[in-house]
Amino acid sequence: MKAYSVWPHIHERARVELAKEDSWGGLKGNEQLRPEPNPSKKAFFDQLELMxxxxxxxxxxxxxxxxxxxxxxxxxxxxxxHQLAALNGPVNVTYKEYEEVSATHDPVELGFHFGLMDTDLPSLTRWLEERFADVEPEAPTASPR
Incomplete structure (x- = not known):
């Protein structure tokens, strides 16, 4: 089983390093578990389904x-x-994908992951403002002393 060869990495590498091709990130899902049915494998897939x-x-x-x-x-x-749109109706699900995102300190490993936050902020803010446009803010209440 290929997972045994990279098992020591869990003690030596950070999470982002574990995701690299030469570690756990290079394993297909079916290469991380024993092929035969067993209670641990069933529990793992049961937990995935809940997630x-x-x-x-x-x-x-x-x-x-x-x-x-x-x-x-x-x-x-x-x-x-597509799953969420089927369950909730397409008008209730907005999907925005960016070909390019803001530069980050680590453009190779995490740039597209963390750069998305800066890139998407204006669009996300507009989306939120549209949803709250008709909501009257509540008047602040005095806090008890």
């Missing part, structure tokens, strides 16, 4: 994605977008 964010959500949903993000792959996010 699937494709749910019925009663609030507007907005997803931003860097097309070249190496940490969160765009094809997975596109799949989630």
């Amino acid at each position: 699937n964010p494709a749910l019925r959500i009663l609030a507007p949903i907005r997803i931003s994605q860097g097309a070249k993000d190496q940490r969160i792959r765009a094809d997975f996010t596109r799949t989630l977008h």
